[in-house]
Structure formats: C-alpha cells, structure tokens
Amino acid sequence: MDWIPLLFVTFKALVLGVGMFFAIKWHYDKGKTTNEKRAVLRGAGTAAAIFVLALLGLGLFTLVLVRKLGLDMSI
Incomplete structure (x- = not known):
C-alpha cells in the first residue's frame, strides 16, 4: 500500500513535466512563425x-x- 502514493506522484510529475515541455515548445514555435x-x-x-x-x-x-x-x- 505504500507504493501507491509514490507511483501516483511520479506519474503526476512526469505528465506535468511533459505537458509543460510541449506547452513551452508550442509557444516558442508559434512566436517564431508569427511576428505580425x-x-x-x-x-x-x-x-x-x-x-x-x-x-x-x-x-x-x-x-x-x-x-x-x-x-x-x-x-
């Protein structure tokens, strides 16, 4: 039963980290293409x-x- 919080916290950190990476990448790429x-x-x-x-x-x-x-x- 002690491994469930460790698994969920690790999964949450991984998902949020990947989400933040792609959000920053998307904004950076969008900023490069549109300078109007x-x-x-x-x-x-x-x-x-x-x-x-x-x-x-x-x-x-x-x-x-x-x-x-x-x-x-x-x-």
Whole structure:
C-alpha cells in the first residue's frame, strides 16, 4: 500500500513535466512563425472595444432595471 502514493506522484510529475515541455515548445514555435504586430494590435483593439461595449451595455441594463424597479439611487 505504500507504493501507491509514490507511483501516483511520479506519474503526476512526469505528465506535468511533459505537458509543460510541449506547452513551452508550442509557444516558442508559434512566436517564431508569427511576428505580425499589426494583427496582434488589431486583436487587442477588438478585444478592448468588445469589453467597453459590454461594460456600457451592462451599465445601461442596470440603469433601466433600477428605474423600472423604482429603487432610489440618489447620492
């Protein structure tokens, strides 16, 4: 019964080590092939715009809901 934790910990370390190796290798290989700054900036800008629009929509939804429920939001 004492060999089970040793076996599982060894297996877990091996699997995580192999996974980390391939994750680092994949990111390194991907970084070498794509050096297009324009595409990265466009993607970041799109993500930021979607975030701002979602935040604005949530704020407007909250404002409409508060007014519809008749809650007092005065400071």
